[in-house]
Amino acid sequence: MQSWTLFGAAFAVGIDVDAQAIASAYQNAALNNIGPDRMQLQLIASENTLSSEGDQTSGVVEGENTLDIQTFTDKDKYDVVIANILLNPLLDNADQIISCAKPGAVIGLSGILSEQVHYIIERYSPFLEGIEVSKMDDWAC
CATH class of the missing domain: 3.40.50.150 (Vaccinia Virus protein VP39)
Known part of the structure; x- marks a missing residue:
């Protein structure tokens, strides 16, 4: 996931069905000094949702932080x-x-x-x- 905040966006939201992609995006954001005030990342449940398999660096736990796509698209x-x-x-x-x-x-x-x-x-x-x-x-x- 590319953070559009690097290209001037005031705030960016990233979604994925893969917890490892979310974990990687969090790591990239940290490397680029982009905090949660400028970027939100969300794991979206689907039949293809991939587990982080206990990845402690991600902060993403399937089920705990997971939304279904309809809930997400109804929001903003x-x-x-x-x-x-x-x-x-x-x-x-x-x-x-x-x-x-x-x-x-x-x-x-x-x-x-x-x-x-x-x-x-x-x-x-x-x-x-x-x-x-x-x-x-x-x-x-």
């Missing part, structure tokens, strides 16, 4: 929403990803192979205007 709306996951989760979770965004928000989707872009455009076109695609090697966002 954001100016920028970034989802860096594979094609199928981007397609399956389009409604939830879009529901996190304020009207007029910037939405970035990555983890997509260039040959898969048409699936993303087809799925997200009803929600978004002015879809732009950037490609590097075999990857697109």
Whole structure:
């Protein structure tokens, strides 16, 4: 998870289904002197939620700090929403990803192979205007 506070955001929220990704984000935030007053990290329960397996450095305990995605998306709306996951989760979770965004928000989707872009455009076109695609090697966002 990239902390957008390094790019000028006053506050950033990161979510993941993998407790190790949350733990890594906490460590990266600490290395960059980004405290909880500027960044919130949240483990989201899903059928794919991965346990931290007792990682003492993470501060994340599955179940204790875990929200379901509906509870999270019902809470706040954001100016920028970034989802860096594979094609199928981007397609399956389009409604939830879009529901996190304020009207007029910037939405970035990555983890997509260039040959898969048409699936993303087809799925997200009803929600978004002015879809732009950037490609590097075999990857697109």
